Amino acid sequence: MKKSLPIIIILLFLAVLPLIGLSSYIMHILILVIIYSMIGMAWNLLGGYCGQVSFGHAAYFGVGAYTAGILYSKLGLSAWWGLLASFPVLTVFSFVIGFICLRLRGPYFALATLAMGEVLRVTSENLVKFTGGDVGILLRERTWVGKTWYYYIVLLLAMGTYLLVKKVIESKLGYYFVAIREDQDAAESMGIDTTLYKTIALCLSGAITGLAGAFYTNYMGYIDPKVVFNLHDISIVTIMVVMVGGVATYWGPTIGAIIMVFLAEIIRSNPGLGAAHQTLFGILLIFIIIFLPNGIVGDFQKIVKLFKPKGALR
Amino acid sequence: MSLLQIREVSKRFGGLAALTDVSYSVNQGEIVGLIGPNGAGKTTLFNVVNGFYPPTKGEVLFKGEKISHLKPHQICGLGIGRTFQVVKPLRRMTVLDNVVASAFLRAKGKAEAEDIAFEALRFTGLYEDRNVLSKGLPLGSRKKLEIARALATRPELLLLDESFAGLNPSEQNELIDIIRKVKGKGITIMVIEHHMKVIMSLSDRVVVLNYGEKIAEGTPKEIGSNSLVIEAYLGEEEGA
Numbered sequence: 001m002k003k004s005l006p007i008i009i010i011l012l013f014l015a016v017l018p019l020i021g022l023s024s025y026i027m028h029i030l031i032l033v034i035i036y037s038m039i040g041m042a043w044n045l046l047g048g049y050c051g052q053v054s055f056g057h058a059a060y061f062g063v064g065a066y067t068a069g070i071l072y073s074k075l076g077l078s079a080w081w082g083l084l085a086s087f088p089v090l091t092v093f094s095f096v097i098g099f100i101c102l103r104l105r106g107p108y109f110a111l112a113t114l115a116m117g118e119v120l121r122v123t124s125e126n127l128v129k130f131t132g133g134d135v136g137i138l139l140r141e142r143t144w145v146g147k148t149w150y151y152y153i154v155l156l157l158a159m160g161t162y163l164l165v166k167k168v169i170e171s172k173l174g175y176y177f178v179a180i181r182e183d184q185d186a187a188e189s190m191g192i193d194t195t196l197y198k199t200i201a202l203c204l205s206g207a208i209t210g211l212a213g214a215f216y217t218n219y220m221g222y223i224d225p226k227v228v229f230n231l232h233d234i235s236i237v238t239i240m241v242v243m244v245g246g247v248a249t250y251w252g253p254t255i256g257a258i259i260m261v262f263l264a265e266i267i268r269s270n271p272g273l274g275a276a277h278q279t280l281f282g283i284l285l286i287f288i289i290i291f292l293p294n295g296i297v298g299d300f301q302k303i304v305k306l307f308k309p310k311g312a313l314r
Numbered sequence: 315m316s317l318l319q320i321r322e323v324s325k326r327f328g329g330l331a332a333l334t335d336v337s338y339s340v341n342q343g344e345i346v347g348l349i350g351p352n353g354a355g356k357t358t359l360f361n362v363v364n365g366f367y368p369p370t371k372g373e374v375l376f377k378g379e380k381i382s383h384l385k386p387h388q389i390c391g392l393g394i395g396r397t398f399q400v401v402k403p404l405r406r407m408t409v410l411d412n413v414v415a416s417a418f419l420r421a422k423g424k425a426e427a428e429d430i431a432f433e434a435l436r437f438t439g440l441y442e443d444r445n446v447l448s449k450g451l452p453l454g455s456r457k458k459l460e461i462a463r464a465l466a467t468r469p470e471l472l473l474l475d476e477s478f479a480g481l482n483p484s485e486q487n488e489l490i491d492i493i494r495k496v497k498g499k500g501i502t503i504m505v506i507e508h509h510m511k512v513i514m515s516l517s518d519r520v521v522v523l524n525y526g527e528k529i530a531e532g533t534p535k536e537i538g539s540n541s542l543v544i545e546a547y548l549g550e551e552e553g554a
Contacts, residue, residue: 170424171424172427176418178406178415179416182406183403183404185366186398186402188366188385188386188390189366189387189390189395189396190390190419190463191387191467194387
């Protein structure tokens with residue numbers, strides 16, 4: 001009971017947050033934070049725990065977003081069905097991607113995923129009949145004008161993701177993922193079917209990311225290839241969210257998402273700095289890799305030590 | 315009955331013949347030593363048996379069934395465990411988690427996997443170190459961890475690749491005791507080793523490789539007096 005108390009407090013806090021009359025802008029930022037923490041948790045499953053670093057998570061996000069978009073534009077269904085549909089679609093899609101890319105190891109896998117994300121962006125730009133090309137897909141009316149319900153829905157999705165990730169990591173799957181990350185040959189000789197379990201990690205990760213994408217379509221009411229398949233804003237920022245927060249930690253992606261999204265907004269809203277926001281992100285990443293290689297959650301003890309008075313160390 | 319049969323196995327890497335027509339068998343319950351000078355193909359042979367490399371020619375049979383086309387995890391599932399010469403601890407996992415990950419192969423749930431892991435850790439004397447991250451272990455314990463991890467897969471045949479290299483004499487004696495205990499559990503063992511003292515005191519039979527070919531096979535005593543072996547390998551050590 002004692003252990004779950006802080007989590008209950010955090011949840012209560014998050015639940016009443018929209019009721020205190022925050023501006024629509026702040027609500028938008030909060031929703032972005034939750035979306036990124038969801039993608040971050042998904043990436044963490046594959047990259048953080050299983051050690052298969054993906055530079056192409058925009059691919060899953062985009063395919064999820066377009067699943068919802070195309071259901072609406074071609075079949076005339078509500079884009080909310082996309083939330084349901086994205087799961088099977090993304091599982092199959094991830095399986096195919098895994099079949100192609102997971103035979104590669106380490107940096108080669110990372111490069112293949114990078115290429116795949118870009119290939120999908122270009123493809124969706126050019127499959128005009130199917131995706132609408134650069135014109136994108138516009139939902140004629142969004143379900144709600146205000147942000148409150150969107151906030152609650154994405155919060156629910158993110159909580160579900162958190163619980164799923166925790167459940168997976170504490171099970172046999174989690175042990176197998178980490179074993180594969182630490183040494184694939186050793187894992188294989190311990191009787192672990194590395195190809196199978198890497199594929200499972202990828203499918204889980206892809207499905208969750210796609211779900212976030214499908215929500216994004218509903219929330220924004222407009223998608224186009226440059227936004228949902230964006231290399232920097234989705235693929236790279238997702239990696240940064242996890243790196244900053246803490247690789248292979250439960251709360252890392254959430255902490256990372258809070259920092260990254262707010263930082264991006266602060267930098268962008270400052271006219272003198274706005275244009276330099278990618279540069280500043282790059283510098284932040286270098287700083288994190290050198291001083292906090294395990295991220296803020298992973299290296300929390302280090303940070304605590306920094307702020308303690310010097311004398312207390314002895 | 316022979317548990318493992320290696321039949322005319324050859325392995326070539328491009329133009330290099332790492333193994334040429336190696337045949338021998340390992341009987342249930344015995345310890346077979348595999349010796350030979352550096353580069354003789356001992357580890358390559360392990361990698362063929364364990365499934366990392368498919369043999370270029372020939373086949374490997376385990377309990378009468380051909381295993382030389384299977385993947386390492388399938389071979390492990392059939393009951394062959396192995397350790398690595400260059401130890402491969404799962405560095406950012408605790409000693410216990412290393413072995414639990416391995417124990418899931420035969421366990422139905424996490425509790426059972428932990429039971430198997432505890433048993434393997436007590437057996438190898440690593441129980442006190444169970445909560446240490448494995449990258450922080452000294453070499454002697456890492457070698458034991460390799461064995462504990464292999465044992466947790468409940469093997470019938472255990473392949474030990476230079477488990478003694480780099481250990482001091484007291485650690486060596488400790489490990490000899492552990493291996494004897496493993497044999498006592500009815501597990502068949504094939505061991506690659508350079509320390510003659512170890513190989514002569516542990517092995518029931520010894521197979522000698524040189525330049526990828528089997529040049530001798532027999533009891534430790536026979537091997538010790540075999541002129542081919544002395545020429546290829548023991549050479550100067552014989553007088554010592």
